Amino acid sequence: MTYEFHWNVVFQKMPELLNGAFVTLHVSVLAMLLGIVIAILLAIAKMNNSKPFCYVATAWVETARNTPALFQIYMAYFGLGAFGIHLSPYVAVLSALVFINAGYLTETFRGGFQSIPSTQYSASKSLGMNSIQVYRYIILPQMLRRIYHPMTNQFVWSILMSSLGILVGMSELSGTTQRLQSLSFRTLEFFIVAAVMYFIITKLVLISSSLLSRKLFRGEI
Amino acid sequence: MIRKLATVVLAFVAAGSMNASADQLDTVIQRGTLNCGVVLDFPPMGYFDKDNNPAGFDVDYCNDLGAALGVDVNVLNLTWGDRIPSLVSGKTDVVIGSTSDTLERAKSVGFTYPYFVFKFQVISPKDKQISSFDDLKNLKVGAALGTTYETEYLAYAEKNGWGTDNYTAFKSENDAFLGLYQGKVDAIISTNTNIATKLQSEEFEDFVAGPFVPKYDDVVGLIAKRSEGAWIQYLNLFLVHQIRDGNLDKRYNQHFGSDAPADLIQTLRDNK
Numbered sequence: 248m249t250y251e252f253h254w255n256v257v258f259q260k261m262p263e264l265l266n267g268a269f270v271t272l273h274v275s276v277l278a279m280l281l282g283i284v285i286a287i288l289l290a291i292a293k294m295n296n297s298k299p300f301c302y303v304a305t306a307w308v309e310t311a312r313n314t315p316a317l318f319q320i321y322m323a324y325f326g327l328g329a330f331g332i333h334l335s336p337y338v339a340v341l342s343a344l345v346f347i348n349a350g351y352l353t354e355t356f357r358g359g360f361q362s363i364p365s366t367q368y369s370a371s372k373s374l375g376m377n378s379i380q381v382y383r384y385i386i387l388p389q390m391l392r393r394i395y396h397p398m399t400n401q402f403v404w405s406i407l408m409s410s411l412g413i414l415v416g417m418s419e420l421s422g423t424t425q426r427l428q429s430l431s432f433r434t435l436e437f438f439i440v441a442a443v444m445y446f447i448i449t450k451l452v453l454i455s456s457s458l459l460s461r462k463l464f465r466g467e468i
Numbered sequence: 469m470i471r472k473l474a475t476v477v478l479a480f481v482a483a484g485s486m487n488a489s490a491d492q493l494d495t496v497i498q499r500g501t502l503n504c505g506v507v508l509d510f511p512p513m514g515y516f517d518k519d520n521n522p523a524g525f526d527v528d529y530c531n532d533l534g535a536a537l538g539v540d541v542n543v544l545n546l547t548w549g550d551r552i553p554s555l556v557s558g559k560t561d562v563v564i565g566s567t568s569d570t571l572e573r574a575k576s577v578g579f580t581y582p583y584f585v586f587k588f589q590v591i592s593p594k595d596k597q598i599s600s601f602d603d604l605k606n607l608k609v610g611a612a613l614g615t616t617y618e619t620e621y622l623a624y625a626e627k628n629g630w631g632t633d634n635y636t637a638f639k640s641e642n643d644a645f646l647g648l649y650q651g652k653v654d655a656i657i658s659t660n661t662n663i664a665t666k667l668q669s670e671e672f673e674d675f676v677a678g679p680f681v682p683k684y685d686d687v688v689g690l691i692a693k694r695s696e697g698a699w700i701q702y703l704n705l706f707l708v709h710q711i712r713d714g715n716l717d718k719r720y721n722q723h724f725g726s727d728a729p730a731d732l733i734q735t736l737r738d739n740k
Contacts, residue, residue, distance in 0.1 A: 250556060253575070253576070325643070325646060325647075325650065328646075328647070328650040328651075328652055329650060331650075331651070333650070333651065333652050336636065336637075413613075413639065414639050415638075415639070416610075416613055416636055416637035416638050416639060416643075418637070422613070422637065425549050425613055425614055426613060426614060426618070426637065428549070428552075428614070429548065429549060429613070429614030429615070429618075429619075430570075430572060430573075430619060431572050431573065431575065431576060432552045432572075432573045432575075432576035432577050433576055434549075434552045434553050434556065434576075435553075435556065
């Protein structure tokens, strides 16, 4: 294959690409934070004995984990649109990502919680701790340690999946790349630079997560 | 003897695979198949017919080109954004996909002479009252991502200080029309031909074609790899023959219901 690369076309558009990368990061961080909050509620609901809560949580988790992200983003945009509910591309992608993150994290949280033997609870109680102390000093620290890496994975996944925003015309990194490449047709160059930017973003997230884990858990992970 | 024969066979195979001077034209003829890229959600230029087969003006041009070359035709369905990657990666030999021949794009890809001219037009619900392009100022406007009309709208919006907050990009032409139909946007911009086709369908009976994008003729060409000069030369001659042999009129009649307008033919003859 003989292909001459023209990189200067891409560098001229760098500000717009960086802007797109910012939107990507923005939507993924927000989707992660909201996802965690909802996942905690869903995990509690799932372990709850009352049937209705448990059903809702199970339905959520099963749908989120067993249907493609592409389908969910499409449904949030055009599916709801058919009923006259019009979300902006940003909100549609955000809600789809929150939906998926919450679904996956629910299982992570539930698994983390149930991996702590209940005997520890009884043992702490017998040492004279009250319930709050048991969770604060015994259960939660161990649980957080166990779910920390799966959560980081979910965050990286969420950053990469936000690229599906292109489906509904969101101007995140992929959408911006697609628009810019159609002006000059330097497709390869734009997509290579976008891929490098995704790589840098996820690497930065992984490195900072590992630094944070060292501080939080002092290496005991 | 066997060893000698093997050497001869190997030499032939090597010569065949090394055939360095074979250009795209040779490749297509030797392969016996033309891989022709068309955007198939852009009626009447490219679409799927009732039996789910590729059809349309561009598809017919692929078939005419295949007939001229004496090879089979393999039509590949592309999105707007796939057009260049499909050429670069060798999946298509030529893309007959209403590609606007901007000078910026011509730095990357080889254009033939023009083969069609579009107007860019606004389509909106009947109650929206859009009489000039400037009426779009405070309306939500959409278009398909990576098209020239998207670029034209955004340039116009920037020049007039409208900003881009009211703009929505759609992944494909079909999605843009779906978004308009659902009311996600007040108006979309597309080509006059596509709008005319859509307005004939029941879904769009409450919609109306609006003003054209001011001072803009969308002149489109076939595209091929920029380095394939001889192949592009052949494609140019093919386009000349489409007019001369009456195929343009024939195809225009099939898809637009009349002979090709004189000004279209004149523009194509003048290569403007």
